[in-house]
Amino acid sequence: MNNEINPEQNVLMLNRSRMELSGISEVESFTDENILALSSLGDISIDGEELKIESFSAESGKLVVNGKFDGFCYFGNESKRRRRLFSKS
Numbered sequence: 001m002n003n004e005i006n007p008e009q010n011v012l013m014l015n016r017s018r019m020e021l022s023g024i025s026e027v028e029s030f031t032d033e034n035i036l037a038l039s040s041l042g043d044i045s046i047d048g049e050e051l052k053i054e055s056f057s058a059e060s061g062k063l064v065v066n067g068k069f070d071g072f073c074y075f076g077n078e079s080k081r082r083r084r085l086f087s088k089s
Contacts, residue, residue: 009041016069019046024063027056037063039074047071 009023026038030053035046040061051067 009039011072013069013072017066019063019065019069019072021063021065022061024056024061025058027053027063032067035065041074043075045071045073045075047073 048069054064
C-alpha cells in the first residue's frame with residue numbers, strides 16, 4: 001500500500017447485522033464483541049455480539065463485518081483509543 005491515505009470514508013450498515021466500511025488501513029484488534037480498526041479519518045471501534053470479519057483488504061481499504069451491532073464510535077487522531085466512549089449498557 002502506498003503512503004498516501006485516501007481521506008474518503010464510507011460506512012454502510014444493513015439491519016444492524018452487516019457493516020461495510022471503506023478507508024480502513026488496518027484492523028488493530030478483534031474479538032466477537034469488539035473490533036478496533038484504523039481509518040483515514042480516525043480510529044473506529046465497533047461493539048456488539050457475535051462479530052465476525054467477513055473480509056478485509058488493506059489494499060482496497062474495505063472491511064466487511066457481520067454480527068449484532070450495539071455501538072460504533074470514531075476516535076480522533078489525537079485521542080488515543082484507550083478510552084471506550086461508546087459502550088453497551
